[in-house]
Amino acid sequence: MSRQSNRTTDSKKMNSELFTLTYGALVTQLCKDYENDEEVNKQLDKMGYNIGVRLIEDFLARSSVGRCQDFRETADVIAKVAFKMYLGITPSVTNWSPAGDELSLILESNPLVDFVELPDNHSSLVYSNLLCGVLRGALEMVQMAVDVKFAQDTLRGDNVTEIRMKFIKRMEENLPAGDE
């Protein structure tokens, strides 16, 4: 391996239909395994979280983004770099709360739901809830606790998909206990 090799920075091509169908199969299986939609939502969030805590390392390795100065910069990087890199879309960042700690990511199109219709008996299923978990897990690794949820979803008849993100606190790095 040569030092100059930089293969991690080129984005690998992948069939987006295969990706969409795989995600669909995953959600379908969860719906079979768990009784109610709430439980499925929870599982999706948990899986997303576990993806997020690892995905952030990949993100930092592939992009040359450093530590963000504030939450606005973070939101920008998420929308313009991270979403672009992993889903090929660029959501717009809007609806800032006056205090600057809450924002919305508006997804014009959501690649996860390309072939999806929600059946009537799954009305409370948050189909793309995995994304919330990913965001939460990834941001937690960079010392930011956030709350993420879907505010609007095209699957439920809304015009756009909206992810609402709320900044809770900055987690401080501490010396391990017992060390002087």
Place this chain on the structure above:
Amino acid sequence: MTVHNLYIFDRNGSCLHYGEWNRKKQAGISKEEEFKLMYGMLFSIRSFCSKMSPLDMKDGFLTFQTSKYKLHYYETATGIKIIMNTDLGVPNARDILHQIYSTLYVEYIVKNPLCVLGEQLSSDIFSTRLDLYIRALPFFSPRAA
């Protein structure tokens, strides 16, 4: 020029990996003790540097050198810290440490579901690749100076 040793710490201060090449003199304390001292020193020096800085700084502490060796420090936003000790002839090694992070740590540890994050790295392929990478560095050979 040569490389003496390399530490990888996680955000909680546990040493995930330690590798040693041309280190002729040991510290005379147990490895656990040494890791603790190293992490404690880095923790203090980092907070000292950011307190002393006249401007808000992004990267912060990068390196220090003594009359005998040079310590190179690299930290990611997720708190993974890579420390490499070399002799004085080695130039800026930030790119190299970033490479170790992005092509070795992320590829072989983070993307390996069997590697539990935050535990001591047990992946053989990682250790082997890291060893090869370090040995292939242009300034590795002690005679190159």
